[in-house]
Amino acid sequence: MAKPDSALSTTRRRHLQWEAMLAIVLVVSLVAGRVLSPLFLSGANISNMLADFTEIALIALPMTLIIVAAEIDLSVASVLGASSALMGVLWHMGLPMPLVIVLVLMFGTLAGLFNGLVIVRFGLPSLAVTIGTLALFRGLAYVLLGDQAIADFPASYTAFGIDTVGNTFLPMPFVLVIAGAVVFTVVLQATPFGRSLFAIGANPTAAQFSGIDVAKTKLRLFMMSGAMAALAGIVYTLRFTSARGDNGEGFELSVIAAVLFGGVSIFGGRGSMIGVLLSLVIIGVLRNALTLADVSSETLTIVTGALLLSSVLIPNLVARWRAAREKRLMAQAL
Amino acid sequence: MKKPIRFPRGPALAAALLAATVALTASAADIKSGLKIAFLPKQINNPYEVIADDGGMAAIKEMKGEGKVVGPSDAGASSQVSYINTLITQRQNAIVIAANDANAVVPYLKKAMSQGIKVVTFDSDTAPDGRQVFVNQADSEAIGRGQIQLLSKLIGGEGEFAILSATPNATNQNTWIKWMQEELKKPEYSKMKLVKIAYGNDDDQKSFVETQGLLQAYPNLKGIVAPTSVGIAAAARYISSSPAKGKVVVTGLGTPNQMRAFVKNGTVKAFQLWDPGQLGYLAAFAAANLASGTITGKEGDSFDAGKLGKRTVGKSGEVILGPPTTFDAANIDNFNF
Numbered sequence A: 001m002a003k004p005d006s007a008l009s010t011t012r013r014r015h016l017q018w019e020a021m022l023a024i025v026l027v028v029s030l031v032a033g034r035v036l037s038p039l040f041l042s043g044a045n046i047s048n049m050l051a052d053f054t055e056i057a058l059i060a061l062p063m064t065l066i067i068v069a070a071e072i073d074l075s076v077a078s079v080l081g082a083s084s085a086l087m088g089v090l091w092h093m094g095l096p097m098p099l100v101i102v103l104v105l106m107f108g109t110l111a112g113l114f115n116g117l118v119i120v121r122f123g124l125p126s127l128a129v130t131i132g133t134l135a136l137f138r139g140l141a142y143v144l145l146g147d148q149a150i151a152d153f154p155a156s157y158t159a160f161g162i163d164t165v166g167n168t169f170l171p172m173p174f175v176l177v178i179a180g181a182v183v184f185t186v187v188l189q190a191t192p193f194g195r196s197l198f199a200i201g202a203n204p205t206a207a208q209f210s211g212i213d214v215a216k217t218k219l220r221l222f223m224m225s226g227a228m229a230a231l232a233g234i235v236y237t238l239r240f241t242s243a244r245g246d247n248g249e250g251f252e253l254s255v256i257a258a259v260l261f262g263g264v265s266i267f268g269g270r271g272s273m274i275g276v277l278l279s280l281v282i283i284g285v286l287r288n289a290l291t292l293a294d295v296s297s298e299t300l301t302i303v304t305g306a307l308l309l310s311s312v313l314i315p316n317l318v319a320r321w322r323a324a325r326e327k328r329l330m331a332q333a334l
Numbered sequence B: 001m002k003k004p005i006r007f008p009r010g011p012a013l014a015a016a017l018l019a020a021t022v023a024l025t026a027s028a029a030d031i032k033s034g035l036k037i038a039f040l041p042k043q044i045n046n047p048y049e050v051i052a053d054d055g056g057m058a059a060i061k062e063m064k065g066e067g068k069v070v071g072p073s074d075a076g077a078s079s080q081v082s083y084i085n086t087l088i089t090q091r092q093n094a095i096v097i098a099a100n101d102a103n104a105v106v107p108y109l110k111k112a113m114s115q116g117i118k119v120v121t122f123d124s125d126t127a128p129d130g131r132q133v134f135v136n137q138a139d140s141e142a143i144g145r146g147q148i149q150l151l152s153k154l155i156g157g158e159g160e161f162a163i164l165s166a167t168p169n170a171t172n173q174n175t176w177i178k179w180m181q182e183e184l185k186k187p188e189y190s191k192m193k194l195v196k197i198a199y200g201n202d203d204d205q206k207s208f209v210e211t212q213g214l215l216q217a218y219p220n221l222k223g224i225v226a227p228t229s230v231g232i233a234a235a236a237r238y239i240s241s242s243p244a245k246g247k248v249v250v251t252g253l254g255t256p257n258q259m260r261a262f263v264k265n266g267t268v269k270a271f272q273l274w275d276p277g278q279l280g281y282l283a284a285f286a287a288a289n290l291a292s293g294t295i296t297g298k299e300g301d302s303f304d305a306g307k308l309g310k311r312t313v314g315k316s317g318e319v320i321l322g323p324p325t326t327f328d329a330a331n332i333d334n335f336n337f
Helices: A002-036 A043-052 A054-068 A076-092 A097-121 A126-145 A155-162 A172-190 A192-202 A204-209 A214-239 A251-261 A273-292 A297-333 B010-030 B047-062 B081-089 B106-114 B140-155 B171-184 B204-217 B229-240 B256-264 B276-292
Strands: B036-040 B066-069 B094-097 B118-122 B133-136 B159-165 B192-199 B221-226 B249-252 B270-273 B302-304 B310-312 B318-320 B325-328
Touching: A002 A273, A043 A054, A043 A172, A043 A273, A043 B081, A054 A076, A054 A172, A054 A192, A054 A214, A054 A251, A054 A273, A076 A097, A076 A126, A076 A214, A076 A251, A097 A126, A097 A214, A155 A172, A155 A214, A172 A192, A172 A214, A172 A273, A192 A204, A192 A214, A204 A214, A251 A273, A251 A297, A273 A297, A273 B081, B036 B047, B036 B081, B036 B276, B047 B066, B047 B276, B081 B094, B081 B106, B094 B106, B094 B276, B106 B118, B118 B276, B133 B276, B140 B159, B140 B171, B140 B192, B140 B221, B140 B249, B140 B270, B159 B171, B159 B204, B159 B229, B171 B192, B192 B204, B204 B221, B204 B229, B221 B229, B229 B249, B229 B256, B249 B270, B256 B270, B256 B325, B276 B302, B276 B310, B310 B318
Parallel strands: B036 B066, B036 B094, B094 B118, B118 B133, B133 B318, B159 B192, B159 B221, B221 B249
Antiparallel strands: B270 B325, B302 B310
């Protein structure tokens, strides 16, 4: 019995190592940001920085769960766009705003259910299915709104997108991120559902045999993802007072980059929400600090790309190095 | 009526220089030095925007200000917002923006204005409450009328011609075509006849086929006007390899880089477009004047725009660059965009 226990503690220790590394990177980026610009730590700037990654964070929360379960959802940004377009259309039909919001959230959930059903019922890889629905939902967004934009949302709602909480620097929509982060952290790390995701990600067949309803779990995951993407679509629309079919184009890659940099294994079964939250903040800090220092957007893209690559490469190299060392030790012992 | 084709480069330049010498003293005195002016294009590295931004930077240099160009690498509706926020944090004196979305940036530009930062839009406007001045390339009327004036000169004032437009519901093109038809009503064009408006849908292949169709359907066709950069290039490409080359005039709106080969091989004698460099140049002067307090952006305000001379703010804060530039074999090599 000692063996599996120690194996578990090894993975946990590796998580802690990655999280500790992220924490160090965060501190370094904060210091670098302060050195690059004295304005970096001003309240207004922190406010902008937090607001900038609201949508990415909202979508990254369920994406973490999905990737832990060794699946992926590439359609999230398109669901965001379609939700934004739908929000505009429903508002123009004269529906009251609270009803519009409820309907858009329902749409997102249904879009996620659709993804989940196709994946589960036909046993297809989520990568292939959600590439398809990435195009499908984006197409739907353009069907709904064409190339026009709807911008006449009520001021009380758009104020939610732009204002901060009281006199603090905390942007209103960021409250949703904080609430979501708490909920998703608990779900992933302290519930049977969350633990079942790690089991599914590590070995779906074994998970099935140990009594986990894999199909149902996956359906739930994709519904959550759709609903959160729709919520991000609503926030995005209010923040920019503009419902457009092309809203959020390409966000899926930023989301996945943040999740992987957070230490979640692309092969599933490993990862922690704390890591992803740290990674979101680091990417936000870096982007903001570099922009403030007038670093060009191309360089920003390169930095983000390098981060992602290192998050995939470093654990892999470390694992290889460890395996090689163990092999050497074994050889010596023999 | 000033005919743009009659004054392509030389005289206009001379006039501008003259205006500049008059203006320089006035502007040097009125514009504060060391103004921080940031250009925020739709997308960094978009060739058209780069020319415009370069024009703006040149103007800021003349005014002894600190200019810079920042912007997103994608043209998404919201991607300019974090740059606006950063510019506010950096306390720039003015922001000159070509907006990706007429509404998405407005709340943030309003925030900038509420903190005393002046906002000028160019190339692509926002809702009017998002900026103080909009620098427009040219008014639709001048573009539409200018196209007929140029065509008339090229075909000798008589004969059948066709228009090759973008899509049937393209707002810009339809407005220009309306003004072309308005200009045609003048007696001096009585011998010119518009036989058809064809639509190439801004698709290269469709525009190519439409050109072919026009030549077959109207054997006496003397000219094709394509007020769209896709259409004019496709029409020129068809004509350049057909027996109609040299007999059927192709003109319209296009960019020098795209049309250079057809001008050199004689398919196209002349075509038009505004000079994006001048657009950026004018926008920078508008921004500097706002930031110096010499204008507020209300109708009737006027300011000196360096080598472009005096400009006046029109209705709803619009400043117009002026009639489009005409490009021909003599001047096309001076332009790279």
